[in-house]
Amino acid sequence: MNYIVDHIPKSKEKRPGTKANITTVTIHNTGNPTSTARNERGWLTNPYNNRAASFHIVVDEDEAIECIPLDEVAYHAGNTEGNTTSIGIELCESGNQQRVWRNGVALAAKILHERGWGISRLRTHQSWSGKYCPRLILPKWDEFLSDVEKELIILNGDGVPEWKKEGINYLGDNRLITDSAGWLKKIDEPMPVWAAMIVMANIHRDLKGEK
Ligand SMILES: [Zn+2]
Structure with missing residues (x-):
């Protein structure tokens, strides 16, 4: 915005x-x-x-x-x-x-x-x-x-693991979702598969309590 x-x-x-x-x-x-x-x-x-x-x-x-x-x-x-x-x-x-x-x-x-x-x-x-x-x-x-x-x-940043902040920044920098301040950005390209895999791997580790 x-x-x-x-x-x-x-x-x-x-x-x-x-x-x-x-x-x-x-x-x-x-x-x-x-x-x-x-x-x-x-x-x-x-x-x-x-x-x-x-x-x-x-x-x-x-x-x-x-x-x-x-x-x-x-x-x-x-x-x-x-x-x-x-x-x-x-x-x-x-x-x-x-x-x-x-x-x-x-x-x-x-x-x-x-x-x-x-x-x-x-x-x-x-x-x-x-x-x-x-x-x-x-x-x-x-x-x-x-x-x-x-x-x-x-x-x-309360209780947010570093990788989640990195993820938000990455997606924002690449105009995929929001930047770290939560401002909406235009979605003008698909999320690369490798980026999606990293996010999913991190969510999996997060759920298992490893992060
Ligand atoms: Zn009013």
Whole structure:
């Protein structure tokens, strides 16, 4: 997944420029079934958009766009506490929703990992102000949390044998699955048989308790 930094200019309605004391990360859905991350970024600076509403990062099936620096206030939570203490991530409702989900999981895990935080720091928009958001994720919120936790275990390297980390890096470097940070990469070639055999041999030894 591409990560693009494209900050909007400071403005009263969208980016006050106030430093925030960030302690959590909040997940949203855009509420728009057709908009992409670039569409959402464009809407923030559309002259017809006068609403005091914004977010830090928007994610779609292909990329993440950071629209407001992660240490500044954004208007996403529906109340002051959320706006001034939480990073707002919008998940797009367009495109392949499995990919959007995986990108959202990877991004949330990366942010938590960088700060040394666990999944207790993840919030829903609903938890701040009652709005039914993220509307596509809420019915499966526990699953989302569990996926982020799995990603965090990999990122933190807790109890992961060296060969598993090597395997993840190998597959990522060869654009076969993900890189070590869990970012999705395009699958554009089959896994070589010899690489598959090494992975299988290691799994076999792992199961027998030899690793
Ligand atoms: Zn929301």
